[in-house]
Structure formats: C-alpha cells, structure tokens
Amino acid sequence: MRAKHTIKDIAEKAGVSIGTVDRVLHERGRVSKASERKIVAAIKELDYKPNPIAQTLKNGIVHKIGVLLPNPDLDSFWRPCEEGIQEVISEYSAFTIDVVLYYFNPFKSKSFLQLGHKAYRDGVHALFFVPLFDRETNSILEKFDDADVLLATFNSPLLNTIDLYVGQDLVLSGRTAARLLHMSSPDKGKFAIVHINESFENAGHMRKKEQGFISYCIENGLNAPLTITLMAEEFKTKLVSFLEMHQDLQGIFVTTSKAHEVAKVLDSINQEKIILIGYDLLDENLEYLQKGTIDFLIHQDPKTQASLGLRYVIENLLFKKEFPKEKLLPIGIINSENAKSYIAQASV
Amino acid sequence: MRAKHTIKDIAEKAGVSIGTVDRVLHERGRVSKASERKIVAAIKELDYKPNPIAQTLKNGIVHKIGVLLPNPDLDSFWRPCEEGIQEVISEYSAFTIDVVLYYFNPFKSKSFLQLGHKAYRDGVHALFFVPLFDRETNSILEKFDDADVLLATFNSPLLNTIDLYVGQDLVLSGRTAARLLHMSSPDKGKFAIVHINESFENAGHMRKKEQGFISYCIENGLNAPLTITLMAEEFKTKLVSFLEMHQDLQGIFVTTSKAHEVAKVLDSINQEKIILIGYDLLDENLEYLQKGTIDFLIHQDPKTQASLGLRYVIENLLFKKEFPKEKLLPIGIINSENAKSYIAQASV
C-alpha cells in the first residue's frame, strides 16, 4: 500500500492551492471549471480519500447521542441492553462523544413519546432507540424529519425510514425452535407453543415466532402445534390443567424469556419428559437449563444488539465509518454446555 | 458528560505551559517536582485523557500490520479467514494502515517459519497470525522479543506471551456436541467420535474436542464413545466396516470440518437413523444439513476470529483502544433452520 495522499498532494498535482481543492471537495463553489477539472482528475488519479482522523479532529464537536431505552428497573429484560450500552460508553470514553440515556416506562407509551421529544429538544446528533410503540415512534420520527439526525433502532423492527436496524429474524428463530423439538422427538410430534403475555408490547414478537414455528411444522408434515397464552394470574392452574389435558405432549416452546416459569411448574409436578425451549440467558433460565428442565434456550442477544448498534452509530459519527442498513444477528442455540461460552462473551 | 479537557486546560490549571505538561505525561524529565505535583493534581482533578484522534494524527505513521495465514488455496478451511481479513482491510481503507498478507503452506512448517521471519525483516508494527507450529512459533517470537511489536494470534491457542488470542474453547465445543447427541437419544447412548486426519496440524484441536466429548459422557453416566481415525485412503471402506461392526450406533461426532464426507458415506448406504454432528459452515456441510443427513454443525467461526482479531489490532494501533488478552468466541450450534442467520452474518 502506497502512502496516503493528502489534500496537499492533490493541490500540487493540480497546480492550485489547498483551499481550492477543499472548495471542490465540499462543493462550496467559487472554482473555475478549468481548476475543477484538474482537481477532479488529480483526486481520481491519486485515489485520494480524506483522512477521517483529521476531519474528526478538525470538526472537534462533541457528538451527542441519545439512547432511548426501556427502564431496566421496570422490566429486567432490558438490563443486558443497558449493560451493553454502558460498556460501549466506557470503551469510547476517550473520545468526544456524549451519550445521553433516556429510560422510558415500557408499559406507558406516553413516557416513550415524551422522552423521544425531549431527545429532540436536547439536540442530539443521533438517536438510538427501541421502537416499542408504533404510533408514538412515527410521531417522534416526524419531529426529526428535517433535522440531520442519525436514526437507529434495535430489537423491534420498523418499516419506516430508519438508517440502521439491529435485531434478529424472529420468524426464523421460531423455525429453529421447531427444528430442535423435531430433532428430539422424530415422529410426527405433539408440541405446544406457550405465550406468556405480561405486557402487550411483546405481541408482535410472539406472533412472528409462532408463525415460524408453525411454518416449520407444516413444511415437515408435523402435527399443528397447540397454542396457549398464559397471564400472571392463574398461571400455574391454567398450565397444569393444560398439561393434564394433553398427556402426550412432547415439547413446549415458550416465546418469551419466561421459560423458567414454565420450568418451575413442570418441576413441581415432576414432569421430566417434556422438552422445553425458551428464550434468553436469564439467570433463572440458566438454572433450569443446568438442571435439565429447560433443554434449549434461544439467544436473542439483546446486549449485542444494543452494543453493536451503538458502536455503529458512534463510529459513523467519529470516523465516518459506514454501516449496513439492517444487521440481523445470528440465532444462537444454547444448551447446558455451550451456555458458558455465551456468558463469557458478555465481557469484551 | 462534561466537555473533554485538553492539555491546555491542564496547563492553565497548573499554571505552566503545555510543553511542561507534555513532559510530565510522557515522563521525559526536565520538570521540577513542584510543577510535576501541580500537573499531576490537575490531571487527576480534571480526569484528563489524551485525545487519541489527535495523537494518531500527530504520529501520522502508516501502521504496518503483518498477517500470517495458511494459504487458502492449499487448504480451503482458511478461505473464510482470508475473507474476514479482506473485509476489515476495506473497512479501514481510509485510515493509515498497511496490512501485509503472508500466506504460508500449512503443510510445511518451514514455510511458516520463513514468512514469520520475513515479516520481522519487513518491520511490521503488529503481527497477527495462526500459530500452527509450536517450535517455529517460538523461534519467530524470539525474533520479535526485543522489538515493540504487537503480537496477536487466532484459531490455535498458545501458551507463550502473546498480547491477544481470539479463538474458541475446544473442550467445551466437544461437550456441546455430546450434549446434543445425548438430547437426541436420551438413554445411555452409543456414540462414536470420528477424527479425519488430513494433516497433523489439527491434532491438537481434535484431541481437545474428544476430551470434552468424553468428559461429558463420563459425567452423565453415558457409555464411553468409540473412537476412530480415518485417513483419505480407504476412507469409505473403513467407515462402512466400522458401521457394520456397530449396528446400534446412535450418533457420530466428527471433530473436523469434513463431516460431509461421512455424510456422503451414510447417504450411500441409506443409513438415516444416525445423528451426525460436525464442524463449520462449509457449502458441502450445509448441503447435507438441509438434506438432514447432518443434524448439527458447530460453528467455529474462523471468519469472525480473523476479522475480530485484526480489528482489535488495528483499533489499538490507530486509536489506542484496549482489547482483552483472550477472546473466546461463543460456540454456535447450527441446525437446518438457523444456518441462514449465520450465513447472512457473513457480510458486515
């Protein structure tokens, strides 16, 4: 690799001053066609690329990045996201960035809306958020429409024009679960999909996972899975009677991170044959994974979603690094053995 | 976050000039104890961190990074690594780095040694390599001993003093495979470990995987697995007679990326009941994964190993970013469904 060429090299080659080159580069006008031609030719010939380091130093602004995240104190599912964000913040502590965290109440769309608007008023240069509520998200996006603000989301997909989305293919994760159950009981299979409906915000997620699971069953000539939705109240009663009604059940797929609650019930009635699959590396889930009540966990990796997305945003602002419009993380299958390797992963 | 403090702020606070501050920062002497005390205090109080961007700009050197990699033309296992490296190179094309690739012959330790020494003569600032041969690696490391060169490895672990290692816990991956087989045939299980010994360089890898597999079996009261090593010659004959001898075999664990060769044989004799687990997302493996002959693949993710490691090296040189001494990547379990999500992963 030959040494990098600078603006000065271009200027010399084209026989003009660096100021003129700069004007061409930034299309600020006030340049004769003749000079412009020569400069453009020189840029091409020398394959000039501006030095992003120098640009960043020059601009010298403190990039303000808003992160709009559900409050982990209100729903611990978001704890790993917060951790990921914090890690990235300390990773870039030496750089001129200012990450402002806005924690909204995941059960109140208004809280989301208000904090989104607050981020706008605070004049953030980028907003990285979980678009939990469709209508409110649109309202926020409208606000930012004119402003030159980098908009990035994670966890929940969104149709709107967003610069970046980091997440997972939920349909595929449902199919993956179905395949795992199918593997472990290779006949026609009698399976159940359990939705645990704590807050309606997960509805979309659960539906997509279910859809994937069912599509696998159909394509592979399996019996259609049973479906049941459990709420916090009468959780155990309902589940137990469901199990009694379906004695021949071979596997259960829990579409949320609360598989441990199902495991608890299964344990209490000494039901050991049923294969149980759930989501996420929560401590409660891991405990039952080690005991063998939970057989597989699917890793949604919210932490990586958050940290990777924020990193894309930061590196774009700082170093002008490009990023993909959509980044779908791999669907991790976790059993009692490789769990460790995913937990260690946590710390960078 | 308050605005970043600069060397100038420190100078003002301590009532000295920036030159004096710089001398303290770099321990270049020529500073009175009184000034030093004041400066150190100011640095502490303002929590001063040097701006890595400015430092890099000032230093302005082109960092030369040597990458010592087995030639993918001679062993296609390394193709993804090369791709990962190339991706990172283009990702940082705007920065002042010069990545020099040295392709050695993975079947000839001498080739490895020679290119390692060549990298030294070329005066690289960092060397990122696969330490395939122990003795030769030590010889190379000795060379670099005095020089202030960043040494990083991937894929093959090493005891020596290396700044960074990116890889996987091989023992754990063997355990993971055992757990998967156990899940799919929940009695005492009759399993076989198949080593496919193409080149001795894999010996260490294979041994560790076997070790993990066996330890799982012991801990879980399973039968000890059978072990067989196959060479290219008489591959099929040997395998077929092995299968005939053990009609009740329930699962096979192939410790290399050549599970597809075993799958080919199983297919040819219409053996469908045996569960087959292998390594790596090769096209040949994926084909049999979709067909159902291969049931699981374990993802060693050589591409991420290479790209992540190189990225650590580059970001350390460019931005003084820190990295862990050892980075063990998660052990990915792949079935026919989530394979897609890992393949998509390939492109950044």
Next chain:
DNA sequence: CGTATTTGTGTTATCGTACACATTTTTTAA
C-alpha cells in the same frame, strides 16, 4: 569570579482538514 553545564520552562512547527478572510484576477457596467 567568570565561564560551562545542567535544569527548568516556554515557544513553535507539525500532522491533514476546514473555513474565514485576504488577495488577486476576471468580468461587467458606466
């Protein structure tokens, strides 16, 4: 006591880019 030498300190140019401002050249109008 005067000249060397050491020690402490401040000033300044540099890296590559960006932009305000100064200066020169060209065009237009009187």
Next chain:
DNA sequence: TTAAAAAATGTGTACGATAACACAAATACG
C-alpha cells in the same frame, strides 16, 4: 478606459498532542 462588482484563488489559523528548539535561571567547577 476605468472603477466597481464578481469570481477565483491563496493564506492563515484552529483542532489537540507532540517534540524539537530556544532561552532563562540555577548550579558546577577551575
């Protein structure tokens, strides 16, 4: 033809860290 306006181009400084250099004050030594 010449002054004014417009267009084109060059110059200087800043971003923050670094280090060579200049210079003063303090100390050493014959």
